Amino acid sequence: MLRLSPRIARIAPFYAMEVVKQAAALQAQGRDIVQMSIGEPDFTAVPAVVEALERTARAGRTQYTEAVGIAPLREAIAGFYQTRFGVAVDPSRIIVTAGASGALLLACTALVDAGAQVLMPDPTYPANRHIVTAAGGEPVLIPAGPGDRFQLAADHIRRHWTPRTAGVIVASPGNPTGTSIAPDALAELIREVRARQGFTLVDEIYLGLSYEGDRRSALALADDLIIVNSFSKYFHMTGWRLGWLVVPPQLVSVFEKLAQNLVICPSTLAQHAALACFQPESLDIFEARREAFRQRRDYLLPEFERLGLAVPVKPDGAFYIYSDVRAHAADSAAFATRLLHEAGVCAVPGRDFGTAETASYLRFSYATDMARLQEGVARMERLLR
Template sequence: MSIPTPNNLESQTARALQLAQRVDAIEPFRVMEMLKAAAALRHDGADVISMSVGEPDFTAPEPVAAAAMEAIRSGVTQYTDSLGVAPLREAIAAHYASAWGLKVDPRRIVVTAGASAGLLLACAALVAEGDEILMPDPCYPCNRHFVSAFGGKPILIPSSPDDRYQLTAQQVDERWSERTRGVVVASPSNPTGTSMTAEQLRAMLQSVRAHGGFAVVDEIYQGLSYDGRPTSALAYGDDVITVNSFSKYFNMTGWRLGWLVVPEALVPVFEKLAQNLFICPSTIAQHAALACFDAETIAIYEERRLEFKRRRDFIVPALRELGFAVPVMPDGAFYVYADISQLPHHDANDSSAFAMSVLRQAHVAIVPGGDFGFAAPDKHVRFSYATKYERIEEAVERLARLFRR
């Protein structure tokens, strides 16, 4: 018997650890380089204003925290049904009725370990090897990576300010092929903060339906809408799959809790997948989330929503005054997708270099457009206004000083 040499061991290890091809289709988050650079500056004593992370600066209100602690003290910490506890599914259904005027059967609600788990379940159920899935460009990068993880091919279609950076019925009709299986869209969207109008949404869904495809609509920012009550895709048919979350409007990012609304016929499919992939969502988070829907807690969330609107109403005109182009007022979420190409700055044609310059010279952290797609990413950066109003004011002053140099 031969004794393995070091070189043979390395070769055997390399073969054993050969990665699946799907890994190559998933790109790294470029923004992580920005976050590491910002952390290094903070370590050296710099006062860095973060306008990069898509996370509310608010945390869960006291009634939610108290409900979590009561669940722990009472020993309510064991596995739940894979679809989520019945009282929470019922509370979510009641919220659709009170907030959006929609009747949703609680049986159609699938509670998940965050919206990410919901999107993974939807892709596991619907995307087969080689399927093409249409999306607008720009869009949240993980959405296309979820498709790639299940062997699908995300087809990013450049969107424009004229269409509120959203996928249109005409684009669906023009780009649908024999390999197309469905669409994944978000309203309001990350990174643009723009929603589909009711007519856009209705027409787009009709087009998908006419082609025999599926529609997954990410509505995690719908609670953070500022210019009237938005329209849910659920208003246009029970065949639509919607994704939602307790992370954004409900300020529970680290609790990892979300939900899907799926066609009733697909509930057993999603239940089977959830049982095998996740077992169940966090039990403690589910019982805490029940307190989200109490009247006193909703009042807190509504105050916070209006504070986000106040920040938006300041930051967008301020950025335009500095020379950023923001052709569409974001109506939801907490993002501004801004064109830098006309700015008086030497890196105005390279958003990655521009964002790094802003970080190093003004100590303001923003996100370059490269993470969000392939439609003019070098011309765009994303600002998150999920930080205190006073810090946003200070960030604008720093940018103004930078551009005057």
Template sequence: MPDTQNTPLSRALQLASRVDAIEPFRVMEMVKQAAAMRRAGIDVISMSVGEPDFTAPDMVAEAAVEAIRGGATQYTESLGLPALREAISGHYQRFYGLDIDPRRIVVTAGASAGLLLACAALVAEGDEVLMPDPCYPCNRHFVSAFGGKPVLLYSSAAERYQLTAAHLAEHWNNRSRGVLVASPSNPTGTSMTVPQARELLGAVRARGGFAIVDEIYQGLSYDGKPVSALALDDSVITVNSFSKYFNMTGWRLGWLVVPDALVPVFEKLAQNLFICAPTIAQHAALACFGDDALAIFEARRLEFQRRRDFLVPALRELGFGVPVMPDGAFYVYADITALPHRHANDSTAFAKAVLEEAHVAIVPGDDFGFAAPARHVRFSYATQYERIEEAVQRLARLLGK
């Protein structure tokens, strides 16, 4: 990790200690290297970035243009456009059978801003927040940014790589404040089962803690109808996004559902920290909930499932360990230790070899925690099916299969 305290600028300006608690996002380094290879004329297949290869449908783009032409570009209310909060509420009713008061919905500048708001509201200096290992790296950095201590607890394939009530029974102490989990998860693509989630949330509630549940990939679920944590415990804070299921990553738009009593707290924080989410993106997002748009999103979800159903067996055939089938998102978290390769015990070196020799960009496990990251790599299947087929062929050649 770079020594941020020993640069010319940092010697002149004393940086906050939190800067050193936040590690580089290594996946972006892999992205930069792959981009440099492409500029040099090398055909690199990207299976690294967690970004849909689909973009916003035409009706969403047109709604944005109409907003610009109509002058709807000024600040909205800090909690979001009332019409959008109503539309999101209707989405919960339509897809999950949940009656969520629009008042409880906080529109944010992406899910990241939602997680920052939640941590700003709930995490005090020295508070411990429990989360599974492996998990999305930025989640622990959100906690650190507000003086909290992320506590990553090894979560096995048998536990679907998820935090459990048993983890709390063993590790909760007088400094523990709450949990931050994701279902489906990045990097594993696995969700909590309903009994697992119910037990975990019950254990948190029994201890007087908070639960933040990241559900940004829940729209991309493949093996049965997903169940929101809101259906199990009305006191949880859920995070969602227009980036993944709705294919609007660069529009920077997400939302929270918070307990009614906390709405004024989140409104105050939102007013001060970012005023409002991007206005044009909010107007565009209204078009996501029409029947034609939803039909497009559903077709794209099924395409992601088709890719998963090809990729996971193909990786297993090559010798990658995938002990639990990912049921959501667009990731496969694979063990490399049984592979016939010189770097089968070093995921960083292995990912570099795959990029430089097979011209396929994947991500080493280092970003995602401390539980055997050298054993694991993450594949993203957010790229065209035919490119995934070609990537498997290149891996087969690399591994002598």
């Protein structure tokens, strides 16, 4: 038996995947399951991206690229920040990565020493804390309830920062809650972290899927942040494994060195194909799809309230509803099993996302078409009433 690193024991299973496996087993038996579990858009890459991939492959452009990504893609991403978010970003600050997970791995390798603590909200996306653990750090989950919009706030930094704390990771909009941090609140949080000489990493992979007010990148607030983004959610390219970082100018060479050694380069084919995401006709499609997600959210919220699936904070982004199910069950994991086996609806129990009252919550994804969501609501109504 090989001896494993002790950090393996500190990385929990991804329970959402376990639920999905159960759903797949039922489907294999002929059951029809309404999927409201996985955070993957039902939309896929737009035609222009697929065509660009085909052209790139036929042209034989499959060799390694620069470790930080091809220059045209970095320039296109910078242009997107300017036109969509009104923020000027030097393309040299953009590091193209193997997905947002690859971006987080690079960031934690660069910023997290062995034993260093990283603050993040509870609930939070599980991979964020596990990547910190894999880098040798210690994730510190801080309970953040409905009164905090399930997000970290400046007061959390003041109360929980210790000599071992290296920085914070926040996501806006976040997974599993779909809630964002207000710009003034985020600015105050950044100031508190900066005063303690820590890093602030902002996960913005759902920023493009924001539904209320202006979509504002945290880059508008400060230029000493680490920003993570991805082509998976707004651009609907999950399996292409392509993301990016925006880093302060003085850290570009650091991240380039790490990328050269750890990943060589992101997928060449995916990089060239992703250039087509920024064509006007592609952006029009993405905006139409964003509106479709918003319509799904606006359909589900009153239906959930009607069914007693309370939503204490209205999600303003992503494609998740974080529902308090205490009116129906004391344990959300058991309730998720009941929904799956008795109603044929697959949702994710809160235990994936932390320990702070997560046994009371289910995460529902509305990354599926409206007809299936309506069927899911009808099934849950029959079960609950």
